[in-house]
Amino acid sequence: MRRYDVLKKIIPIIKNHFVVCNIGLPSQELHYLDDQPTNFYMLGTMGLASSIGLGLAIAQEQKIISIDGDGSVLTNFGTLPTIANNNADNFILLIIDNGSYGSTGDQPTYAGKKTSLSEVAKACGCENVVECSAEDTASVLEQAINSDKMTIIVSKCQSGNVKVPVIELDPVVIRHRFMAELVSRNSKNQS
Amino acid sequence: MSVSDTIVSDFVKNKVEFITTVPCKQLADVIDKIEKCAEIYHIPSNKEDEGMGLCAGAFMGGKRSAIIMQNTAIGVTINTLVTLTQFYRMPLPMLISYRGEVGEPVACQVEMAVHTKALLEQLKIPTYHFHRESDVKEFDGILKHTFMSKKPVAILTDASFWNGY
Numbered sequence: 001m002r003r004y005d006v007l008k009k010i011i012p013i014i015k016n017h018f019v020v021c022n023i024g025l026p027s028q029e030l031h032y033l034d035d036q037p038t039n040f041y042m043l044g045t046m047g048l049a050s051s052i053g054l055g056l057a058i059a060q061e062q063k064i065i066s067i068d069g070d071g072s073v074l075t076n077f078g079t080l081p082t083i084a085n086n087n088a089d090n091f092i093l094l095i096i097d098n099g100s101y102g103s104t105g106d107q108p109t110y111a112g113k114k115t116s117l118s119e120v121a122k123a124c125g126c127e128n129v130v131e132c133s134a135e136d137t138a139s140v141l142e143q144a145i146n147s148d149k150m151t152i153i154v155s156k157c158q159s160g161n162v163k164v165p166v167i168e169l170d171p172v173v174i175r176h177r178f179m180a181e182l183v184s185r186n187s188k189n190q191s
Numbered sequence: 192m193s194v195s196d197t198i199v200s201d202f203v204k205n206k207v208e209f210i211t212t213v214p215c216k217q218l219a220d221v222i223d224k225i226e227k228c229a230e231i232y233h234i235p236s237n238k239e240d241e242g243m244g245l246c247a248g249a250f251m252g253g254k255r256s257a258i259i260m261q262n263t264a265i266g267v268t269i270n271t272l273v274t275l276t277q278f279y280r281m282p283l284p285m286l287i288s289y290r291g292e293v294g295e296p297v298a299c300q301v302e303m304a305v306h307t308k309a310l311l312e313q314l315k316i317p318t319y320h321f322h323r324e325s326d327v328k329e330f331d332g333i334l335k336h337t338f339m340s341k342k343p344v345a346i347l348t349d350a351s352f353w354n355g356y
Contacts, residue, residue, distance in 0.1 A: 048244030059248065059249040
């Protein structure tokens with residue numbers, strides 16, 4: 001299974017949750033599969049999906065799922081100790097690890113070689129780290145959501161991309177509709 | 192009231208509830224006071240671009256956020272400032288220690304100091320320079336201006352402002 005297939009399989013699980021999606025093809029594929037106001041697409045800034053997701057999770061109560069890639073986590077390695085030391089049980093980091101920089105032509109990453117991102121996450125102090133196959137990702141993600149524990153999932157899948165259009169939504173529109181939906185859900189929780 | 196006390200009090204007054212920091216000797220006192228402030232969630236970052244990601248998330252989650260860092264960080268964060276903070280129109284007060292100005296003992300800091308204002312100007316980031324202790328009285332207004340305009344705003348604070356370090 002490639003990342004596109006993993007995303008397709010987890011759509012029913014994530015569609016009612018707030019998602020921060022990694023730059024490039026992951027965001028484009030998610031946008032193509034199931035555009036939602038609850039999706040925050042990163043149009044630039046490689047590496048920060050996990051940091052944005054953690055900031056969101058700390059600031060409010062809704063569950064936040066950051067969909068990241070192995071290349072992006074390698075770019076922002078400092079994020080893992082920050083996540084480990086600032087627990088937010090409404091935060092899930094799903095690293096779709098295809099061992100390659102997918103958006104730039106599938107150049108291999110070190111995560112596809114000797115470096116284990118799940119071991120790195122554990123060494124950084126993350127307590128709930130699950131490495132799983134692409135096929136098991138949907139059920140592992142569902143368990144993580146139900147556990148109400150901050151969880152890092154490393155989903156090992158094949159490299160390769162699907163041809164999808166670029167996102168033409170204005171960044172301010174993406175942000176505005178995401179924030180409006182977040183305010184609406186949080187106010188419903190309080191009423 | 193020390194400048195650090197005024198800065199923390201202005202953050203609280205303006206409902207800034209989420210602050211990330213990357214340390215600098217000049218900023219040690221203000222960071223310490225933020226850590227102890229019950230109204231502010233203090234989250235140290237390992238790198239300033241990571242911190243800007245955290246601030247973007249907190250802002251979208253409904254909490255006003257700010258970053259405290261050294262001017263060397265401008266070199267680290269240009270891409271994030273442009274493609275995240277500015278592109279998505281998010282407010283971000285950046286309290287910056289302006290190392291490399293008069294009184295600086297470390298020569299290498301001057302190398303970045305000479306580029307700091309030029310880079311901020313190139314990025315069209317509103318920039319304020321605190322040189323005297325009394326300049327701190329502008330901080331409250333600058334915070335209000337930042338959240339009104341939804342822009343990253345730089346407050347450069349030099350060694351004279353901090354009375355050395």
